Amino acid sequence: MGRLMPSSLVVGVTHLVQPPFKPEMAALGSDIEVVHFNTRDEAEFDPGELQRLDVFLVWTPRITTATIDRLKNCRILVRYGVGYDKIDRQALSRAGIAFSNNPEYGPEDVADTAMAMLLGLQRKIHEHDWAARFYRDSWQENHLSPVHHSNRCTVGVVGVGRIGISVINRLKPFGYRVLGYDPYISNGLARAVGITRMPDLASLFAECDMVTLHCPLTEESRGMITPELLTLSRPGLILVNTARGHLIQGLDMIEDGLKSGQLAGVGLDVLPEEPPAPHPLVDAWRRDEDWLRGRLVITPHNAFYSDHSMAECRFQAAETARLFLAEGVHRNSVPD
The missing domain is CATH 3.40.50.720 (NAD(P)-binding Rossmann-like Domain)
Incomplete structure (x- = not known):
């Protein structure tokens, strides 16, 4: 049975992803508010903005309890890539925040x-x-x-x-x-x-x-x-x-x-x-x-990259969040 998405989602997007945010909007809706955390270092994230997020789409930064403890409204964190070694999944689980990676591209x-x-x-x-x-x-x-x-x-x-x-x-x-x-x-x-x-x-x-x-x-x-x-x-x-x-x-x-x-x-x-x-x-x-x-x-960690794969990666990560929020489908969950 499907779930209702909030009428105006606040979506966090981290370093490596740059505007315009068309792929994310294509999946989650053109009316979303995107908060851009354009830094590799989670210590530089704005605590107030973290508290507002419904969805967090993460690429480069390491995500620890320093960030997770501030995600008061977030329901799902999706890693843009496949690897998840920099994500504290146990802390996410304790906070009741779902986690997915993104093997859907490239x-x-x-x-x-x-x-x-x-x-x-x-x-x-x-x-x-x-x-x-x-x-x-x-x-x-x-x-x-x-x-x-x-x-x-x-x-x-x-x-x-x-x-x-x-x-x-x-x-x-x-x-x-x-x-x-x-x-x-x-x-x-x-x-x-x-x-x-x-x-x-x-x-x-x-x-x-x-x-x-x-x-x-x-x-x-x-x-x-x-x-x-x-x-x-x-x-x-x-x-x-x-x-x-x-x-x-x-x-x-x-x-x-x-x-x-x-x-x-x-x-x-x-x-x-x-x-x-x-x-x-x-x-x-x-x-x-x-x-x-x-x-x-x-080469500078670019094996994944082509113009097509980058757009596909961004859309699929956001689509994973949409499926979870709107339909209750937890796609690409990572077993403990």
């Missing part, structure tokens, strides 16, 4: 970014691009090695959900052998998507030439990619992460792996801290140092 865009990183690093596109600028009397004879032929290359996909499967569907036409690790899928699903399911990460890393990460950040998955795993892999591994920065135990292990050659190349759309704090690896990347050039690709 797995194709993240998958395309992961594929671009994998292929670019495998084919050494970035290294060639730089080196070719300085060739004068030679050209085609300038090979970079090793370069793996796709149908002799094994790729491991960690996390076989909607994005992981989108990546798998892109890998298979190239002829890659694809392995998958995800403790939460069945053998039947692995067979249906055409991969070999591995029993653990150690087994996967031991067989792979490239590994790409596509799982959420939880207490279980935090720091799951360790230096010990890298030692099990073949020398010259390519590692791509478009999921969450803290899946990898730290940038020290990435730096050590690239310097030793255990890692041939790394693609990171996500980092442990964003924007990145000073670190020897990040500093070397910023300086475009010779030893690292073309082997480390960093």
Whole structure:
């Protein structure tokens, strides 16, 4: 049985989303009042405005009890993205505020970014691009090695959900052998998507030439990619992460792996801290140092982005709030 929405909703929208708020209005109605919290830091939210909200649509900021205790009228908080590691869901539950994430948009865009990183690093596109600028009397004879032929290359996909499967569907036409690790899928699903399911990460890393990460950040998955795993892999591994920065135990292990050659190349759309704090690896990347050039690709957490996916993301997050308020449907609730 449906519920009645308030006649004039007050909707909070956070940093990263910018006006005009047409997607949110398309879902919730053109008469909504939008309060724009245009900051990454919840400490800068206006307490008085927080108390007025019926709906809170959140992207970048961490949301803790400092914010939640002020949400006196809010009935649902929806994260624009899929991850929810920065949201205190227990505090929301205690406050009687529903929570949803937003897996309704854009797995194709993240998958395309992961594929671009994998292929670019495998084919050494970035290294060639730089080196070719300085060739004068030679050209085609300038090979970079090793370069793996796709149908002799094994790729491991960690996390076989909607994005992981989108990546798998892109890998298979190239002829890659694809392995998958995800403790939460069945053998039947692995067979249906055409991969070999591995029993653990150690087994996967031991067989792979490239590994790409596509799982959420939880207490279980935090720091799951360790230096010990890298030692099990073949020398010259390519590692791509478009999921969450803290899946990898730290940038020290990435730096050590690239310097030793255990890692041939790394693609990171996500980092442990964003924007990145000073670190020897990040500093070397910023300086475009010779030893690292073309082997480390960093993008600013934009794997999800296309013009279409951004609009879709915003509409779907607001539509989730509308369904909850108007129809009593709690779409995309996250189990404890």
